Amino acid sequence: MKKTIRFKLNGQPKSLTIDRERMLLWVLRTDFGLTGTKFGCGEGFCGACTVLVNNEAERSCQFPLEDIDGKEIITIEGLAKNARLHPLQEAFVKHDALQCGFCTSGMILNAYSLLLKNPEPSHKDIIEGMEYNLCRCGSYNRIVQAIQTAAKEMKGG
Amino acid sequence: MKKEDYMDIDFYDDRTGLPLSRREFLKLMGGGIVILFSVGDPLLLEAQRRRGQSLPDDFNAFLRIGENGRVTCFTGKIEMGQGVITSLAQMLADELEVHLDFVDMVMGDTDLCPYDMGTFGSMTTRFFGPPLRAAAAEAREVLIELAAEYLQVSTSQLKAEAGVIYHKSQRQKKVTYAQLTKGKKIVRKLKGKAVLEKPSDFTIVGTPVLRRDAVAKVTGEAKFAGDIREPGMLYARILRPPAHGARMISVDTSGAKKIRGTQVIENDDLIAVLNEDPELAEEALGQIKVRFEKLDSQVDDKTIFDHLLKVAPEGDIVSQGGDLAKGEEISKSVVEKTYLDGYVAHAPIETHTALAKIEGDKATIWASTQGPFGLQRGAASVLGFPAKKVRVITPFVGGGFGGKNSNQQGEEAAILAKLSGKPVQVTWTRAEEFFYDTFRPAAVVKIKGGVNGSGRITLWDYGVYFAGERGAQHFYNIPNHRTMAFSAGWRGAPGSHPFATGPWRAPANNTNTFARESHIDILAAKAGIDPLEFRLKNLKDERMIRVLQAAAKKFGWKPAKAPSGRGYGIAAGIDAGTYVAHIAEVKVNKKTGHVQVKRVVCAQDMGLSINPEGAKIQIEGCITMGLGYALSEDIHFKGGEIFDMNFDTYEIPKFSWLPRIETVLIDDREAAPQGGGEPPIICMGGVIANAIYDATGARLLQLPMTPARVKAAM
Ligand code: FES
Ligand code: FES
16 A cells, blocks of 8 residues: 655655555665665664654664654754754764764764753763664774763753 | 785785786876885785795885875775774875875775785784885975976975975975976886985874764765665675575575566576665565575584584694793693683674676676775676776775675675676675674684793693684793694684684784783782783783883782782783783672673884874774673574574673773884784783683683673682
8 A cells, every 4th residue: 555654854855655664774775865874783783773753863774664754854964054063973073983984873863862862961871872872893982972072062052 | 924814815916906007007097296106015925925926016006196286095905994094194194295185095996096905904004004105205205306396496405395395495485296296297116215204203193183084974975885876776685595504405486576676686506686675675585485405513602612623733833942841840830721712703883785887898896895806806706707897996894803805795796786787786684794704713722831939931832723823922931832823724624614714803813812811810820929020020022011011000000919809900912013911900790790891901012103093093992892702792503503693692892881991002103103903902801801810710711701601600
């Protein structure tokens, strides 16, 4: 059965007609060419595919497109505004919080929703909130520092 | 250079890897100044020698200063997170006196870059750095000569600064690089005579610089192999056996053909479904009915060690000295132990990925690979194309750690593109990644060591089976010793490992350092001496003494006999020319056996450090990654069947595992730069094992030190 799903993607209204279950990750990467959202494990374990759905971090490899209807999605490509990096992106650059960069989109978006809920997270809050996003290159320490810096920055601004 | 460091690399004549003739190539390059140079890579030279060839007089790397004054370096090395895209550019900018933003790096493109063996073994900085700097210095000399002509002054009166050449005393007399290269076409071959900048004159090298690829990576713009799009491309899913060695009995693909838009490829053993929608390809794969017959092999992750000892080949002596019998005789206590280490996966977050496109008689492959030229050759052979008709382009690589020296996915994409007539992307699932990984080999180390009454090590009889010999040789001052290696490197002999094995970040050295440093600690405890003091007492190597002392100072080490209950451990090692010493503090939950590493101090002596910030990041990365093989990572299998398919059962380090990490870089500005991407990982097994012993008195002899094993040892 055909169904038309309407949603906002990085601020733009979009619609897509589907006739079977499709996961958001593949729709983003193939139909919309937004390849900043990564495939890492396909089963919800790594967080490389994290996007924001109504400002909530979600694993797009596990998120059926049907559930997007009427919602707002932000991907890593939609985070910078008017060619200005978001404070989290800036902090990741400044702290060298990445190596290969494959986990980075997911890390930043997961941190984004964490900071929305908790603008002044403690070290422990950050660790707990980020726990299930995996980085094989071992950038964890710097990611924590970057999130702390971004939190300060966002409060000030 | 040790034998096994090159044994496992597939060499071929580097000239066949060069897709263009030198003339064609230089025509393509356009105007400007081009400096050709050879990377004096001992491995390559050794390979040439072994093939009975004379040394190549041709170049295998080059840099160009274009007519716009921009500097481009072309290299077959690739960027996979280790930061060389920054450190190589930095060296170049420094030597050439241009701003870092004026340097472009073209990496891992087999059409544009001269042959390179691959990015592994911490060799990029070590072997590529010095000739790159020499080439840049040569280019600077050419520029100064041109400027002297242009300004009508002698070269000695000129000085280069930020892309401009000035008269030393009359600064208004100046000319930019772009002005000098305009309309010129100068080609030089480096003979290695250019005068290098003195380390004390370095402006960019040795100072922290942020990654050049960071902005692209935080905005999602950085392209990895799976992000490349070609019109009409299809996504492939390939039918896999349930176990290594399984044989296909029957297959029925009719169900797959019913899935909309699916193209089924059946080519001998290769059965694949292609679809423009990756999820439909997945669905089609699920519709294939197939029967396999598994091999009747029973070896599993528990019995593997006995199996390995049984099939071990004759050993080779790595080093020896003195007399073992005499050593045993003069020892007051002799301890004999066997250390075990399981299979470990590379598990980069990006799985093996490639996109292949064939146009006429030419193939282009974008691949996540550590060895673009190896893939070029492999793909050429499966396609039946000459190598020069295969172009491999390496976008950013999402982690490699040794695992992406193997290019199976690129060959699969190439053959599927040929058979289907469409561009084809192959992205391995996580289960495929765990199945076809070239695992770090399971290994056994047997050590017999002795100490005399005054705390001197008097005996060291060491045998490593299947790990490989990198790091096997001890560096202590031991009069009677022998080090043997059984098995030809980390690939093992046929019939030894149930699946493919290969180099894993600091190959062999993780296993060897775990065993050696554990055993040294056991001897220290036997002698009743503080483990740091015991090491210093038995060392003559000044560099090793210096890193150990540096780590101890940073940590605030207070001498005590182990087990002291404090949970402090120490370990040291040498890898890729770099010396490292680690001190760790752990907390062991006596009820569950769970180990939390609280703090790790790492001191590292890597000679001149090109990018200290980069080196620190690599240390942090190594320590974090090393927690995994030390505490949890272990491939579970039976016969050729691998039970780990995702990160639920194969646990890699997470945020909460993180210790406080402190680093000390012993920067030796006059010493040659050494590798930094691997050495700091080698001590992680040993340092944690020794800290667990110090905390609990329990000695762990097997990696990983899972809660169950820690509990059992207590
Ligand atoms: S790809 Fe979605 S969680 Fe790993
Ligand atoms: S930076 Fe490579 S996985 Fe995180």
